[in-house]
Amino acid sequence: MDIAAPRSILVVQLRRLGDVILTTPALEALKKRYPEAKLDFLVEAPGAEAVAGQPAIDEVLVYDAEDALGALRWALKVRARRYDWVIDFLANPRTALLTALSGAKVKAGPAHVARRWAYNVRMVQSPQACYAALEKVRWLAPLGVAPSDAPELPRLMLAQRPMKVENVVGLVPPSRKETRRWPAPSYARLGRLLRDKHGCRLKVFWGPGEKALADEVVRGIGAGAFAIEETRGISDLARELASCRVVVGNCAGPKHVALALGVPTVTIHGSSDPASWTPVHPDHLAVRLDELPCIGCRSNDCPYNLECMRQLPAERVLPAVERLLERTEARA
Numbered sequence: 001m002d003i004a005a006p007r008s009i010l011v012v013q014l015r016r017l018g019d020v021i022l023t024t025p026a027l028e029a030l031k032k033r034y035p036e037a038k039l040d041f042l043v044e045a046p047g048a049e050a051v052a053g054q055p056a057i058d059e060v061l062v063y064d065a066e067d068a069l070g071a072l073r074w075a076l077k078v079r080a081r082r083y084d085w086v087i088d089f090l091a092n093p094r095t096a097l098l099t100a101l102s103g104a105k106v107k108a109g110p111a112h113v114a115r116r117w118a119y120n121v122r123m124v125q126s127p128q129a130c131y132a133a134l135e136k137v138r139w140l141a142p143l144g145v146a147p148s149d150a151p152e153l154p155r156l157m158l159a160q161r162p163m164k165v166e167n168v169v170g171l172v173p174p175s176r177k178e179t180r181r182w183p184a185p186s187y188a189r190l191g192r193l194l195r196d197k198h199g200c201r202l203k204v205f206w207g208p209g210e211k212a213l214a215d216e217v218v219r220g221i222g223a224g225a226f227a228i229e230e231t232r233g234i235s236d237l238a239r240e241l242a243s244c245r246v247v248v249g250n251c252a253g254p255k256h257v258a259l260a261l262g263v264p265t266v267t268i269h270g271s272s273d274p275a276s277w278t279p280v281h282p283d284h285l286a287v288r289l290d291e292l293p294c295i296g297c298r299s300n301d302c303p304y305n306l307e308c309m310r311q312l313p314a315e316r317v318l319p320a321v322e323r324l325l326e327r328t329e330a331r332a
Helices: 017-033 045-050 068-081 093-100 114-118 132-139 184-198 211-221 234-242 253-260 314-326
Strands: 008-012 038-043 059-062 085-088 106-110 121-123 168-172 201-204 225-227 246-250 265-268 284-287
Touching (some): 008 068, 008 093, 017 038, 017 132, 038 045, 068 093, 093 106, 168 184, 184 201, 184 211, 201 211, 211 225, 234 253, 246 253, 246 314, 253 265, 284 314
Parallel strands (some): 038 059, 085 106, 168 246, 265 284
């Protein structure tokens, strides 16, 4: 297929916050490779807030369909815009249909999914797992985009990181998935170790419906710990994360926000694969019980006893946090 340089591109990435953030290097790579093309991004509302101010994006379209009729209306809206290229990173039934009906000359989507019929340019998955942001850039190879066109890590423009930060470590205990949720007593134990050994204060994060969990962690730490106000939006979350010296959390959206703001992170992995979700970078470390035969199962339900989360001691996480504390400066 002869692929001409585009005048307009639509990138589609609905759903989860982390997935949207991990798409930003691909957006920057596309803009660098085709600077004259209008580059639009179709996301749902939380993702739209996250990418506010991204210089690579010319227009953010907020997808708000709630049923099949709404999805069809969106497909017609996209078709009316006459994009040259539509690139679907999500490839669920709604986005595959939208792409197929777009009228674009290039309809790109992943080759490994059942809905690959919707695409005339099929993006091939890497044979070995790699950081998801890099994987998305690699998928663009058939469109003339190379990893060298993209930044090393995702970047968000939501908050300015201070030149020097206070000696505060952020703890982010919530997760929607129990196979990715390190227990509150473990976070509390880690917080006490950081307070007693390094004089850290501990900032505990929570969102809607998560206050009881945050309070449990704060009580377990005692002196030096405090829960922030409820974060009702991505901008609130970003401002709080940006002021942390290091952030420790589960494999979930807030970790990706912190990373994209330039905050060092330690991610606790259980069912999730660190090769896919934590970059190979000295400021971003992963900890898990590698000796478990079921580690990295990728399941949202555990047939055993959540050993990957419950048996991971705080003492095993502490050295990773200490490594990052050594790489940062704190303001007294």
